[in-house]
Amino acid sequence: MPDATDIAASVRQPPSSPSEISCQAVSVTFASGTTAVDDVSLQLEAGKIHSLIGASGCGKTTLLRSIAGLQACTKGRIELSPPAISERGEIGFVFQQPSLLPWLTTVENVMLPLELLGAYSRDERRKRATEILHSVRLADAADRMPNQLSGGMKMRVSIARALITRPSVLLLDEPFAALDDLLREQLGQLLRSLWNQYQFTAVLVTHNIAESILLSHQIVLMHDGKVQQIITNSLPEPRVRSIRTSPEFGRFYGQVSDQLRATADWESSDLDSNARNNGPQDNDELNNTGETFQ
Numbered sequence: 001m002p003d004a005t006d007i008a009a010s011v012r013q014p015p016s017s018p019s020e021i022s023c024q025a026v027s028v029t030f031a032s033g034t035t036a037v038d039d040v041s042l043q044l045e046a047g048k049i050h051s052l053i054g055a056s057g058c059g060k061t062t063l064l065r066s067i068a069g070l071q072a073c074t075k076g077r078i079e080l081s082p083p084a085i086s087e088r089g090e091i092g093f094v095f096q097q098p099s100l101l102p103w104l105t106t107v108e109n110v111m112l113p114l115e116l117l118g119a120y121s122r123d124e125r126r127k128r129a130t131e132i133l134h135s136v137r138l139a140d141a142a143d144r145m146p147n148q149l150s151g152g153m154k155m156r157v158s159i160a161r162a163l164i165t166r167p168s169v170l171l172l173d174e175p176f177a178a179l180d181d182l183l184r185e186q187l188g189q190l191l192r193s194l195w196n197q198y199q200f201t202a203v204l205v206t207h208n209i210a211e212s213i214l215l216s217h218q219i220v221l222m223h224d225g226k227v228q229q230i231i232t233n234s235l236p237e238p239r240v241r242s243i244r245t246s247p248e249f250g251r252f253y254g255q256v257s258d259q260l261r262a263t264a265d266w267e268s269s270d271l272d273s274n275a276r277n278n279g280p281q282d283n284d285e286l287n288n289t290g291e292t293f294q
């Protein structure tokens with residue numbers, strides 16, 4: 001474990017390049033006996049966005065927490081190359097709840113990780129936080145308290161806070177699940193532009209098929225703690241909104257949707273057969289919202 005001086009010094013270095021994440025035969029079994037992750041081997045390419053998608057309880061969050069080092073693996077190992085260490089702010093984590101400290105202003109919340117790491121002077125921390133607030137388009141809200149922010153603004157602060165240490169890996173656990181569909185889409189596009197600007201490897205847990213296709217380069221489908229399928233998403237860049245109406249998007253949508261349905265607990269006839277057969281381009285509602293798997 002690096003000491004405090006090493007940590008502060010390392011944060012002052014230029015940000016490291018994005019890390020590749022290698023999960024080798026990883027299993028996580030809790031004391032209750034539940035095996036949440038079951039012999040998962042996975043290679044997540046550096047500098048790309050990867051989605052983990054699958055039904056509720058299939059082990060997505062547990063795998064994400066294991067990558068972050070927040071959850072020990074019972075078997076197997078996870079390697080990040082170049083290495084990234086949470087304690088040095090090299091792995092950013094965005095939770096579903098923004099959980100900002102209510103007694104700090106927006107900019108102070110964003111500065112907090114640097115403060116905890118003892119990195120930079122207070123002025124430099126504020127300068128860096130202000131720059132990131134610009135990137136998430138919240139510069140005007142720097143001095144507001146969290147209770148003066150909307151849900152979407154709070155999430156943008158939470159993302160800014162995760163990026164302030166310039167992590168080489170950004171892990172996001174259903175960050176947009178509590179937001180309405182339009183906001184969700186806007187924040188997805190913001191995540192894409194931040195990824196362009198800051199160049200990290202991202203792993204995004206989501207229940208939303210359209211979101212996983214629009215945002216990520218690789219879609220990892222999980223079922224019962226296992227990786228069921230890995231889909232490389234070759235949709236062109238940039239991922240502008242109009243891609244949602246392209247035949248390629250529809251094909252990927254059908255592929256992910258069919259695979260998830262094949263292992264879902266409920267009958268596929270409970271869902272809109274039009275969406276299943278034709279993908280989202282022929283379905284106004286899906287075009288607007290994206291189908292979610294719970």
Ligand SMILES: Nc1ncnc2c1ncn2[C@@H]1O[C@H](COP(=O)(O)OP(=O)(O)OP(=O)(O)O)[C@@H](O)[C@H]1O
Pocket residue numbers: 030031032034035036054055056057058059060061062063
């Ligand atoms: N700390 C824990 N102790 C015991 N069991 C746990 C713990 N955390 C998760 N589990 C169990 O492990 C399994 C996988 O949970 P996990 O949260 O990883 O799934 P998930 O795919 O992220 O689900 P969701 O989409 O609903 O968030 C579930 O059966 C869950 O109940």
